[in-house]
Amino acid sequence: MKVLVVGNGGREHALAWKLAQSPRADTVFVAPGNAGTLGEAELGVKNVDIPSDDVAGLVRFAKENEIGLTVVGPEAPLVLGLVDALQEAGLRAFGPSKQAAELEGSKVFCKDLLRHADVPSGDYKAFKDAQGALSYLNDREDVPLVVKADGLAAGKGVVVCDNRAEAIDAVERIAGRREFGDAGARLIIEERLHGHEASVLAITDGRTILTLPPAQDHKPAGDGDTGPNTGGMGAYCPTPLLSEEQLAMVEETVLVPTVHHMKRKRRPFQGVLYAGLMITKQGPKVLEYNVRLGDPECQPLLMRLKTDLLEVLDAAVDKRLESLPPLEWDPRPAVCVVMASEGYPGAYEKGFPIRGLDDAAALPDVKVFHAGTNMINGSVVNVGGRVLGVTALGDTISGAKLQAYKAVKCIRWQGAWCRKDISDKAMTYQ
Missing domain, CATH: 3.30.470.20 (ATP-grasp fold, B domain)
Known part of the structure; x- marks a missing residue:
């Protein structure tokens, strides 16, 4: 079976890598992929130069190449209706329809559904503009809140606020200055949950x-x-x-x-x-x-x-x-450390060559998944904010963390950085 994975991030590299290991997979195409998926050629993985939001182009490619299954990675093409378009063309696709994807595409839709389905969640109020949200904030007591853009904002449209002043600033950013574009056409103010x-x-x-x-x-x-x-x-x-x-x-x-x-x-x-x-x-x-x-x-x-x-x-x-029989899992835990470009999640510079990838990959129980990378003039360079997901298995969570950070230390590019405490929280729960 030929498989098409849509997207170019760390998730899509991981999907292509895992799907290509199936004896039923002939070729796994990734559209558009990254330098990491380009490096999986011996597994039968190939990049295709089609953006993940080009619905017509992806459907055309899937038809022409007799793709047996398309796996859609990111949220944006799902919200655009890529799965619907593929199915209408008589093609098989894994992922929700455009209508079902609204569960992520609209925070208002999601919160309304949670309320009607009696699923436990925080209290909330939805607004169509900044003015209504600001009036609401000024009329209530000064408590910690969360302000969210209604639409897709690449994981960044959520502002956790300690007080009214921070919430007012968040409303102005989201619905006033439209920092997240059309995602801020509506917004939600919700109770800040603790835990x-x-x-x-x-x-x-x-x-x-x-x-x-x-x-x-x-x-x-x-x-x-x-x-x-x-x-x-x-x-x-x-x-x-x-x-x-x-x-x-x-x-x-x-x-x-x-x-x-x-x-x-x-x-x-x-x-x-x-x-x-x-x-x-x-x-x-x-x-x-x-x-x-x-x-x-x-x-x-x-x-x-x-x-x-x-x-x-x-x-x-x-x-x-x-x-299906129950899924089988490696009993060992895994830890993934994201290496990012300097300045992320704000503005960042790109195009810097990344060194040490082979050294990291040579370590046992380590896999470096690429996210914001590209191959330019024979060198892997950073082209995104989140660049690599350095992932390792270990006998314990702390063992997996140690192995992941060993691999992180092998990798360098100008401005590279990461958090140093990924998985440390686990120690407090045991």
Whole structure:
């Protein structure tokens, strides 16, 4: 079977690498891919120069090349309706429809659905402009809040505020100055939940839900969860933050009612449902939903997965997940450390050659997944804010962390940086 992976980040490198290991995979095309996927040629991976938002171009390529399965990585093409377009052309695709992808594409839609499905989440109020939001803030007590752009903002449209002044500034940035573009056409102000964050991802065909081991992302840029929000500075899996009993509770009170409610709304959900959770004293509450594998959670998850991923995604498309045996996992934990360009998540310089990738790859139980890279004049260079996801397995979480940072130390480019504390939180939960 020929497979097409859509996207160019660390998640897509991990997907292509894992899918290419299937005995059923002939060629795995990645559109547009990066320098990392370019380096997987011996596995049968090939880059295709088509942007991930070129719906017509991707459908045309899939038809012309008789692609047996398209796996859509990022949220933007899902929200644009790429899966619908592929299916209308008689092609098989893994991922939610345009209507189902609104679960991530609109924070307002997501929060309304959580309320109607009786899924535990924080209280909220939605606004169509800055003026209404500012009036609301000035009329209520000064408490910590979270301000969110309604639309897609590459993981950066969420501002966690300690007080009213910070919330007013966030509203002006999102809805006044439109720092996140059209994503700020509407916004949400919600209760700030307290606790520890966890990511629970599940693969579903709309009837059966395969819940994956819980992971933990690190969103803020700085050590100790300080600084601005990013797309994710690292992740580890599994996290001891959720016990087996709590994971079962998340399935029962979060995932199942959401999938059922989407079906009732005639927006059946098929693909990856990613619940960003806050584990509070009252139990797990949903912060947001994503409709695809998380980046960087995908990297440690797929590093540990032993089951043939192509078989799983193929079964999901055919609505036969219930017939699969339980997924097999490497019992060892995995840690992914994101290396970023200087200035990220703000403005950053690109085009610097990256050294030491071969040295890092030579270390045992290490895989360097590329995100913001390209091959220019024979050299791998940084072209994005998040550049690499250095991922390692270990007998313990601290062992995996040590191995990941050993690999990080091998890699250099001008302005490279990373958080130094990825997975340290795990020690406090054990």
